Amino acid sequence: MTKALLMLDYQVALCEEGPHLKAPPLQAQVAERDVLATAERVLGAAREAGVLVVHVRLAFDPSYKLRTNRLPRFDPYEVNRVMLADSPEAQIVKALAPVDGEPVVDKGCVDPFIGTPLRDLLAAEGVTEVVLGGVATNLVVESAARHASDSGLQVTVVEDMCASFAPELHDFAMEKVMPLFGAVTTSAALTFA
Template identity: 30%
Template sequence: MHSDPTAEEHIDPLRDVYFDSFVDTPGHREYMISGKTALLCIDLQYLDAKPGVGVFGPDQSSGVEPDAQAYYFGRLESTVLPNVRKLQDAFRSRELEVIHTRIQSLTRDGRDRGKGHKRLNLLAAPGSQEAEFLEEIAPDPSRDEIVINKTASGVFSSTNFHYVLKNLGIEALFIVGVYTNECVETTVRDACDLGYLVTVVEDCCATVTPELHEASLATLRDRYARVIAVDEAIAAVQHRQPNSVSAAAN
């Protein structure tokens, strides 16, 4: 039999080194048990995750074709939002941090926005509908969950998020949200470079085409992050047993 040359071309010669360092490491389990792992939910808000609002408003400023919008919002409704909520509930039940980021400027006119968001005319002003979280996965007010507002793709580069995580003692992140190939991917790369162990939950993320989603995951998988499905993620959260929660509280 002849080997497939295309398969050989796509072998990552550094896979084993990165896999041992970032994926197959006991740190994932240790940080979960010790409560040093947080769930980060990225930009699940009206601005970019609700049909008819924000970038998907009547003026069609998103530039995304109707069939791509149908795919994106269909995936959000059927897969991403239900899965994110399940994962949030799992983290909350184990007394682990659930943290939310959103695009929101400091000012009504957005003059403080990053240059990229200004060029894109991307604005979610304080108190606006665009800045609101989707109800299904919104922060739980009874738990005083942390919300980080940003005006760039990367939450680390545009906010004091790294400082906040260090104050919380967080060493590992489970990352979900939108878009896979933009804000999610940027945050994953930055988090890895800053020393966090990162897990991307693939069926809790979405972007406007399946090709972009898969391409982004392909560059992150086993290089910058562990990429798993929601059921495996929930099983990992369950490593933090109720007695761990009690011990941490005492």
């Protein structure tokens, strides 16, 4: 079985305090759960094991025409001109930044497979299992787990690499939803062997 690590939405706007923060409750949970340090350790282990690492981020083109989610709740991105692909807030946090050879997939909705080449990329690389970590748990991580499992991939979600806007949202997703679509594990129990 060939694994890939999907690093989902570890972006400045969602994970770092500072002038570009757009989701303070999510950032607070990321900090409280020490998600970035955990993700950095798992990312290092994946790289050391030679596992394909794919970074996914919410990022828009200047026209916002590639935005696949057209619901009103996504309108503020365009109205306020935020999360443009080259903007500071859309960048992946420095500690988890891609290195040469690691693809970055830009998405225009919650689900990283919709409107992106992600599934084709994984198929071309012979990937049969995805390991997921990201923010927010009940949004991108859950969407990725559902889509990946429905696409025939084995799914492993690393619980302590994830956070949501409130602990109860994270806990419900991990305890009730994720087990329907794959295995839930911790960074300590995860192996890339």
